[in-house]
Amino acid sequence: MPGLMLLDTPSLYYRAFYGIPESMTAPDGMPVNAVRGVIDMIAMLIRRYSPGEMAACMDADWRPAFRVAAIPTYKAHRVVEGGAEETPDTLAPQVPVLERVLDAVGIARVGVPGYEADDVMGTLTARASGPVDVVTGDRDLFQLVDDTRPVRVLYTARGVKNLQAIDEATVTEKYGVPGRAYADFATLRGDPSDGLPGVPGVGDKTAAALITAYGSLEALLRAVDGDGPPPGSPEGGAAVLTAGRRAKLSAAREYLRIAPGVVRVARDAPVPGIDLALPSEPRDPRALAALGERYGLRSPLERLTSAL
Known part of the structure; x- marks a missing residue:
């Protein structure tokens, strides 16, 4: 049965940004490598896995106050002046373009003030009644893996064309812990990339x-x-x-x-009830065509439309 596919959108656009040359530009010279990369990733995922539902999960707050209050070092090394996240200058302008593309296609885009994309994925996974695939390059989300439902992670560390399907047996084989105990393991070990000392x-x-x-x-x-x-x-x-x-x-x-309250993703974030059904055709073809023309995205958008 087609299930729900959750996209760790920040993870995907960072991977695309660093994996595709910035020479991929719009007609006015603006780099669009991250946008093109994510569009092609989504098209490939749809063709390969045929999900019935999809949500592009976003960081409405990349460093939530409740996590910082618990552990002040949480992601502190990524903070720049004004409290914003350190983001490459040529990536930041691409994120709003990607959001407009997702909206025109009709793929649900979900973020919740005060929470990270991980928390949105945790909550939507907890609510789901059928199988769930979580597409991410973040090992923290291995804690969602659950063979009984089933919930698996499609791990992008080797690239989206070489996704690794992570189930409980994979977690046990790789880390030596029971499949659903990854958050406890990560709490003990710590994670310098997130400022968690362990x-x-x-x-x-x-x-x-x-x-x-x-x-x-x-x-x-x-x-x-x-x-x-x-x-x-x-x-x-x-x-x-x-x-x-x-x-x-x-x-x-x-x-x-x-630390467990910081490491464990939320399962009860106030995610609004929205339609996650994957459309069979773009929601707003005219807006999508305009975006394709403005940013030189016609070919990847044609591939995505064909996959739908």
Whole structure:
């Protein structure tokens, strides 16, 4: 059955921007490499996966206040003067053009004040009654993977033409943690790219061993507090929760109290109820034709229209 496809739009336009030369320009010389790239990505996704619904999820707030209040270093290294996100000068003007294209095509574009695109995807995934594909280059969204529904990530790290379908078995094979425990694993390990410190002295292997032994961060912290071995573990996790690791986790207890609220994507963001059905033809053909002419996008828009 055709399902819902969620596009991590910022991830896609950054990938397109850095993957396609800026020599790809509009008639007036404005670079449109990111716009062209995303249009062709969407056309390819539609042809290959035939989703019944699609949403282009946006960052209405790339650094939400609730995450910064919890961990002030969250994405702090990307902030420029005025509190805006550091964005290449030739990419920033392309984002509004892409938004106009999405609107003219009729692909739902969804952002919520105070939340990131990740939170929109988490909420729409939680609401979905059928299968969901999340298209992203962000490993943080592996936490949404759920074979029982099913929800999978189409991971763009190798390029959109070489998408890797991430299910729970893939997460376990790659990181050594149960498929839906990725957020707990990431909390322990940290993520310098997002300004999340993690627990000092706890890397990938240790984080994976701890989460695998205890099943969840909550159970691990109960064991740190001396509330007993992990349920079902014949060795009681003693070989994993050594005295040294217990000390490291205890020292990072305040971080571990607040970090899950930062690392875990929201499942209950106030996303408005909108029609996510993928159209079979452009919503506004005249506006789309004008955009194609103005920005030199006729060929990629023809490919997208054909895919619809």
